[in-house]
Amino acid sequence: MKRPRIGVFKFTSCDGCQLSIMNLEEKFLDLLELFDIAYFRETTDRPLTGHFDISIVEGSISTAWQKNDIVDIRERSRYLITIGACATAGGLQALRNWGSITDYKNYIYPSPVIINVLSTSTPISEHVYVDYELWGCPINEKAFSETLISFLIGKKPGIPIYSLCMECKRMGLPCILVSKSEPCLGPVTRAGCGALCPYFQKPCYGCFGPKEDANIESLLKQFQNMGLTQKECILLLDKMNTYAYRKAKIERS
Amino acid sequence: MNKFIKIDYLPRVEGEGGIAIEIKDGRITRLHFKIFEAPRFFESFLKGRSYSEAMDFTARICGICPVAYQMSSVHAIEKIFGIEIEKPIHELRRLLYCGEWIESHALHIYLLQGPDFYGIESAWASRQYMPIAKKGLGFKKLGNQIMAILGGRAVHPVSVKVGGFYKTPERKALIAILPDLERAYGESIEGIKWAAGLPFNNNAWDMEYVSLRHVDEYPINEGHAVSNKGLDKSMDRFLEGIQEYQVEYSTALHAGIKRDTSVSPYLVGPISRLNLNNDKLPLEIKNAINESGIALPIKNTQMGIIARSVEMAYAFYEAIRIIREYEKPDSPFIDFTTKAGEAIWITEAPRGMLIHRYEIDEGGHVKSCTIVPPTSQNLGHIESDIFHFLKNNLDKSAEIIKKESEKIIRSYDPCISCSVHVTYS
Numbered sequence: 001m002k003r004p005r006i007g008v009f010k011f012t013s014c015d016g017c018q019l020s021i022m023n024l025e026e027k028f029l030d031l032l033e034l035f036d037i038a039y040f041r042e043t044t045d046r047p048l049t050g051h052f053d054i055s056i057v058e059g060s061i062s063t064a065w066q067k068n069d070i071v072d073i074r075e076r077s078r079y080l081i082t083i084g085a086c087a088t089a090g091g092l093q094a095l096r097n098w099g100s101i102t103d104y105k106n107y108i109y110p111s112p113v114i115i116n117v118l119s120t121s122t123p124i125s126e127h128v129y130v131d132y133e134l135w136g137c138p139i140n141e142k143a144f145s146e147t148l149i150s151f152l153i154g155k156k157p158g159i160p161i162y163s164l165c166m167e168c169k170r171m172g173l174p175c176i177l178v179s180k181s182e183p184c185l186g187p188v189t190r191a192g193c194g195a196l197c198p199y200f201q202k203p204c205y206g207c208f209g210p211k212e213d214a215n216i217e218s219l220l221k222q223f224q225n226m227g228l229t230q231k232e233c234i235l236l237l238d239k240m241n242t243y244a245y246r247k248a249k250i251e252r253s
Numbered sequence: 254m255n256k257f258i259k260i261d262y263l264p265r266v267e268g269e270g271g272i273a274i275e276i277k278d279g280r281i282t283r284l285h286f287k288i289f290e291a292p293r294f295f296e297s298f299l300k301g302r303s304y305s306e307a308m309d310f311t312a313r314i315c316g317i318c319p320v321a322y323q324m325s326s327v328h329a330i331e332k333i334f335g336i337e338i339e340k341p342i343h344e345l346r347r348l349l350y351c352g353e354w355i356e357s358h359a360l361h362i363y364l365l366q367g368p369d370f371y372g373i374e375s376a377w378a379s380r381q382y383m384p385i386a387k388k389g390l391g392f393k394k395l396g397n398q399i400m401a402i403l404g405g406r407a408v409h410p411v412s413v414k415v416g417g418f419y420k421t422p423e424r425k426a427l428i429a430i431l432p433d434l435e436r437a438y439g440e441s442i443e444g445i446k447w448a449a450g451l452p453f454n455n456n457a458w459d460m461e462y463v464s465l466r467h468v469d470e471y472p473i474n475e476g477h478a479v480s481n482k483g484l485d486k487s488m489d490r491f492l493e494g495i496q497e498y499q500v501e502y503s504t505a506l507h508a509g510i511k512r513d514t515s516v517s518p519y520l521v522g523p524i525s526r527l528n529l530n531n532d533k534l535p536l537e538i539k540n541a542i543n544e545s546g547i548a549l550p551i552k553n554t555q556m557g558i559i560a561r562s563v564e565m566a567y568a569f570y571e572a573i574r575i576i577r578e579y580e581k582p583d584s585p586f587i588d589f590t591t592k593a594g595e596a597i598w599i600t601e602a603p604r605g606m607l608i609h610r611y612e613i614d615e616g617g618h619v620k621s622c623t624i625v626p627p628t629s630q631n632l633g634h635i636e637s638d639i640f641h642f643l644k645n646n647l648d649k650s651a652e653i654i655k656k657e658s659e660k661i662i663r664s665y666d667p668c669i670s671c672s673v674h675v676t677y678s
Contacts, residue, residue, distance in 0.1 A: 012291040014670050015267050016316020016408040022360065023407055025394040029387065032377055043364060044375030045264040062291045092313045093293040104294040109506075110499045117291055138316060138408040196405040200412050200419040205309060207409070235302070240313060 004053035004152065007039035009073055011059030011066050012093055012121060016138040017084035018042050018058050024141050031145065034152060054079045054151055060086040062093060062121040074128035079151055082124045083144065085137035089209050089244035092137075093121040097243060123243065132157065137207040137240040140192050160191045163211045164204055167195040176203050183223045183236055188214035188245075209241035210248040217253055254279075256651045260659060265365045265375070267317055268669020272658055273502070274643070281643050286635050286662065288503040292673045299619045304330050304591065305415060307611065307619065312409045314624070315671045317360070320353040320400065321602030322624075323413040324474055325609035329598035330415050333613050336589045341582040342417045343474070348575045349403045349410070350473050350600070351568040355396030356407060357603035358523070358565040361666040362448065363389020366558050369660050370451040385447075388440065392565065395430070395437050399572060402426050417586030427576045434576070438569035441562070442541045448562040449545035454657060456642045457552040460634070461510065461517065462525035465601055471533040471567060472526065474600050479529055480519065481550070484510065489597045492608060497625070505672035507633045508625065518633035521605025522665065523560035524551050538566055554638055555664045591617035602627050604668050628672035631665050 008018060022028060022043065039048050055077035061067055074080055082088045090097070096104055101119040105112035124130055134147055143159050150157040160166070164186035168175065176184040176198050184203035186195075192208045210216065220233040228236075237245035258274040269290040275283035299310055307326040312319035324346060331338060338346075363386055364376040373379045376386040397407035402422050404410020412418045463484060465476030478484065478491045486494060496516045497506045509516035528550035531539070542549070547559055595612040605627030612620040639658050646654065 010269070012293060014313050014316040016313075016319070019316045019360075020408055022364070022390075022393075023397055025390045025397075026387065028390070029377065029383075037375075037377075040375075041262060041264050042267060043265060044378070046374055062293075066291070091293075092295070092298065092310065095298045096294055099297075104297045107297045108292065108294060111501075114499075114501050115292065115504060121293075137313065138406070193406070196411050200405060202411060202414075202419045239309070 003034060003036040005038040005051070006035045007048075007052040007055045007073070007077070008037070008042070009039070009055060009057045010041065011057065011070070011087065011124075012062040013059030013084065013086040013091065015042065015058070017087075017136075020138045020141045021056075021144060024145060027145060031148065035148070050076070052077045054081060054148070057082050057087050057124050058084055060090045060093060060121045060123060061118070061127055063117050067127060070124060070127050079131040080124075080128065081132045081134060081147060081151070082130050083134045083139050085135065085207065085209065085240040087124045088133045088135050089241040090121045090123050092240045092242070094243040095238055096121060098238070134159070135190050135209045136192055140194075143192060161212050162191055163187055163214075164189045164191050164193070164195055164198075164208070167191045167193075168198050171195055171199065173198045176201070177222075181226055183226065183228060183233075185219075185236060188216050188219050188248075206237070206239055206241055206245065209244045213252075214248050215252065216245060216249040256654065258651050258655045258658065260655060263659060263662060265368070266663055266667050266669065268667070268672070270662075270667065270669050272639075272655075272662070274639070274654065274658065276643070276647060279647055281640060284636055284640055284643070285500075285502045286632060286639070288505045288632070288669055288672060290504055290669045290673045292504050296622050296624055299622050302619050304611070304613055304617050304619060307622075308413050309409075309411075311609070311624065314626070315668055316408050317357050317668060318353060318602045318604065318607075318671070319409045320349055320404070321600060321607045323410070324350060324600045325598050325607045326611070327413055327415055328474065328600065329596045329609045329611050330613065332596035332598060333594040333611065334415070334589050334592050336416055336587065338417060339582065339587065341421075341580070342586075344575050344579070345403060345418065345421060346413075347473055348572055349400060349413075351572045351575070352396045352399030352403065352407075354568040354603050355565055355572070356393050356400065357396075357666075358561045358568070359389050359392035359396060362444070362558055362561050362565065363392070365666070366663055369663060388444075392437055392441065395433055396568075398430055402430070414586055416589050417584070419585060421581055421585040424579055424581055427579055431573065431576055434569055434573050438566065438573060441566040441569050442537070445541045445547075445559070445562045445566055446545045448559045449547050451558065453553060453555050454642070454660075455553070456555065456638070456645075456661070458638075458641045460552065460554075461519040462528050462550070463510075463519045463521050463606065464525040464529050465599060465606060466529055467533075471530050472601050478599065478606065480510075481529065488599045491599060492597060492610065492623070492625070495630075503632065505629045505632060505669070508630045509633050518637045519630065520554070520634045521627045521630050522557065523564050523603075524554060524557050525605065526601060527551065527560040527563055534563070534567060535570055538563060538570065541566065554661060557664045557666065561666070604628055604666050604671075605630065626668065626671035628665070628668045631667065632672065635662055635665055635667070
């Protein structure tokens with residue numbers, strides 16, 4: 001059997017999700033038996049040519065040239081999968097969607113006019129059709145290999161869509177929200193990290209983005225009852241998945 | 254004869270950059286290391302945020318060295334609040350950083366730069382190289398395991414907190430990986446010999462190396478900034494002595510040391526650290542350096558792979574030492590009160606000095622911050638390095654110049670995603 005061709009692409013991001021692919025360690029070498037890594041700029045010199053059975057995309061769209069590139073990648077791809085908070089929700093850099101790009105440029109660069117960027121950072125799905133979105137900041141590497149193998153054999157990836165609370169309960173961790181009265185995003189956040197922060201006795205800060213049908217408004221009301229101001233509540237949402245949480249909040253209200 | 258050399262998108266480096274070189278009538282008329290990675294404006298986003306968010310935010314600047322960002326920010330903030338962390342916490346943070354050095358160095362040595370010496374396109378492109386790639390992945394896995402035990406995961410770990418950690422590991426969790434670390438340490442000593450025996454170009458020149466230096470230990474989280482050309486500054490004075498500047502072909506600012514009439518490029522990273530601190534290495538590693546015939550100081554940046562291999566062995570050595578001595582502290586963190594103030598802290602990221610400056614207001618919110626990553630400090634030096642190589646190799650074909658320039662850039666292990674985060678101040 002001819003191995004399916006895979007392409008790994010990067011837009012605006014920190015590289016952590018691509019690194020998570022390499023963090024499969026020896027299992028990464030096993031993947032090479034099943035797939036042909038035909039394009040992966042960070043790890044191989046192979047040039048960009050031809051079509052891909054699966055394209056894996058890290059990073060958000062934040063410049064004009066990226067808008068063109070993602071269309072080209074979509075046209076070359078049978079399936080397109082996004083990995084991580086940047087590609088799936090615009091990333092931490094999507095915080096600029098709520099401010100003035102001129103102010104941000106002026107703060108960083110002595111000659112801001114020569115910096116060509118869009119005023120927004122947006123997920124891949126706002127630009128082209130996406131076949132599957134893998135959430136997380138960073139993604140979980142086991143979920144990544146599960147996704148690839150699922151596409152290989154034509155089944156739906158077995159990735160949970162329920163909330164982080166389920167993972168917490170399964171691990172027998174005391175509830176941060178109830179027992180410590182700390183503002184934990186767990187109830188509205190996708191499972192997937194293995195309840196890392198609650199395990200470390202720290203409230204969830206939303207690496208995996210909003211779970212389906214999350215009732216964000218209700219959770220924020222609870223936070224306000226605990227004494228947080230409205231602004232503080234919004235800041236809790238405004239992290240790596242700010243764009244997705246704010247969207248989910250507006251869509252439900 | 255005129256030559257034009259262009260690489261649009263460099264492979265086997267972290268992030269997005271390219272090269273443009275133009276040689277006319279035997280003279281170098283253009284030499285640009287182009288960075289087109291899109292900026293992300295993190296420093297602006299931190300304004301108005303709680304001090305406690307700085308570690309999680311700045312970690313997202315780099316997926317390969319998140320611990321470096323967490324360490325520079327947590328120490329700067331602790332300095333503002335006047336917190337003196339206790340010995341066990343100091344040691345655990347050093348251990349966490351060792352995990353990152355191992356992971357990052359192993360990735361670069363065995364998977365990114367290694368293939369250059371074997372003329373292959375990737376670490377898995379030849380059967381001959383496969384055992385070397387496997388060995389590298391084995392080292393990397395252990396670095397990641399250390400980070401996962403201490404921080405929950407290798408990319409963007411979650412445990413670092415102002416005053417200590419959210420939670421400290423059980424002794425038995427660390428002891429469990431000791432046998433693997435001891436085996437890997439032995440292999441990493443062999444790795445030094447392998448690296449020293451690779452075929453290098455002859456591009457040695459008189460550079461200025463800058464790194465932290467500490468009285469007791471090989472520098473990671475503490476020290477003062479020194480160079481081989483007389484620079485000697487405390488952390489909080491270092492920024493005053495450097496000049497950041499913008500070039501039109503790069504979204505990352507460049508930096509150099511201010512001299513009387515000019516700004517001179519300098520080198521940060523493993524070569525600088527090793528050249529300036531090799532006296533702090535344990536005897537076993539010093540012996541391995543001598544037996545491998547490595548001449549210090551290293552004056553050729555392509556030999557960064559040697560310095561990285563030495564440091565990886567040292568990181569294993571330190572990790573083993575810290576774990577053997579480890580007793581779980583009674584409390585994972587110490588209590589403190591927030592205070593207004595400003596501080597600069599520098600730690601040694603895998604790629605070199607990472608400078609953070611924070612100004613915190615009365616309410617514990619970030620008023621302003623500056624982040625100077627190692628790669629942006631190295632950008633000017635990379636161009637000087639290629640210039641030096643070209644000067645002696647103008648007669649070579651465009652193809653050779655292209656390949657060799659690419660290799661010089663790669664030998665710095667540039668982290669381009671990081672490099673676009675510099676605040677002009």
